Amino acid sequence: MGEPVRVALRSLTLSDFRNYETLFVTFDAPLIALVGENGAGKTNLLEAISLLTAGRGLRRAALDDLARRGAPHGWAVSARIDGIGGETRIGVGHTTGDPGRRIRINGSDARGSEMLLDYLRVLWLLPSMDGLFTGPAGDRRRFLDRLVLAIDPGHGRRVADLERTLRARNRLLDERGSDAFLDAVEAQLAPLAVAVSYARQETVTLLRTRMASQAGAGQPFPQADVLLTGSFEDSAAGVPAGDLEDAYREMLASGRYRDRAAGRTLQGAHRSDLTVRHVAKDMPAALASTGEQKALLIGLVLAHAEVAAATAGLTPLLLLDEIAAHLDPDRRRALFLRLAELGLQVMMTGTDPFLFADLPQGSAILKVANGSVSPYSAA
Template identity: 45%
Template structure:
């Protein structure tokens, strides 16, 4: 199953673009600024979340104003099985709406139809970034497998904000007990989902050969107790400390993803840029394999091939062939993709326009 008949209307620099007769490999090439990544971003919005750029909705609206629209067919064995779409109306620019087979649906429900993964250049510094960036990374991966994860994260964070306000005001313990119960309930679900994902990813990565991509070893470090009763007790015990700090110092919002390179045991942040990129690719490929189980899976790779040597590039294509995900790749020229050009659907992108080759 794959995405086909993908339509963009007034999305960034695409006034009206359509991609038909897609394949397992799909290649978009053109000059920088032509609109290649905009297509990937539009596709990423056919899944729960804020898309691969995490941009505000009004930043995605094209020059015509009055909102944007993105739609696609889910194709199975050559036949359309569903039509999914998302749009923003001009009079409601702050709200993204979703339709599935013409009926109104929630953004979270998109995760039941398609699992989306991506690797974009801005992710290259993940191992050097903050713990918060790595938590968002894990949450994004978890969302592709467990669509309800985003709701649990949102409710946990909302409960923590309310708890901070109550602590600041010196509220009665009854109110604190109630809000901490909510935080512990959703916090447990968040932590368990993250921990299970890291464990499953680690198993998938362990089965892979070390070459040609550096194999990462993942460890989930919980920021507090995982089980609800213990987490609730910890919140209550730490009220004086948290009141003085102005924030909760224990809980899933303090989780950390630790990554080291197999063999050397060197922390990913201390590895070379090339090694970090190779480990990140390995994680994304392992996740894509997991996400493809039971649902259509789409993998978006922005400017990946150009940064790999020929051996690793060929190995990447081989791994992608073996997977079940529909793959979308971008590049400024066709040369790095010659190995897959004959089996790919190819478009030239120029000034927000698409030409099928």
């Protein structure tokens, strides 16, 4: 497999998005630090970029809530991307009250957000993810599904279909639907659950292989080991997909009484978990210190960025919100060096330009203030 195509965001235009009435900004560096006071709109810029690919963006916000307060019609985000096939123009927007967002690629309407993945894949790490290892399993599933989506463009649609079909089954159980109707819904549910589980497992295997290959190579962050766990995965071990679908349908049918009493479907891929361990200390990540958990998470995200680039054939854009604030100087320098080695375009945010003093030559520090973005000047 050849080297992945390097993808870079060259310009970003916002209209009535969050705190920005209008904004046009260009980018010409691989590593970019956005510096400004709390509330200046740094994370809003990252959120706008995250909407240029498939999914609901880094905050998973309702589309109407993305519009600037007082904006009468909605919002728009557009960008110029260098990458596959040269330059690509991407635009996304939403009119207040509409059910979805509009997407245009090179001036033509796109059939769905999955088409954006042909041109741009965006990964992110946010302060709200610092408690990922100790929080609920649902947060880790969503995190894993974002990782899978950067590798497998069809995964988002499969997960949405799985969730929709689960709701249909739960509703039938609650309304005492007939066995015939439940049979039909469960026949749809089983292959979706298997496909989602297999896609997750494939990504986890790729991550484990990548992180194991980096062990002892002087990586600045501790090595993590990851596993997809749960009763569904236990039952799937070594079972062909077709046989697993049959086994899951039987499991669903025999568990209807129990699931009806619980008010939800108790077994399946929707109950799986991502288990993470600190390899050097041979302990669950959830038991590591706060600083170690942050370092493990950074290492995991960087390994995934490498896997995504190798698998998709194009480098992802990496968004790191407040990444440097809680790292000691040595680890900050190691992070910046590692980011430069990866060859990705990276957008970072912080409140103090001092945090980015060790960025390598050719990086850029931009000041975010008063709804504008400009080159940072120490004067």
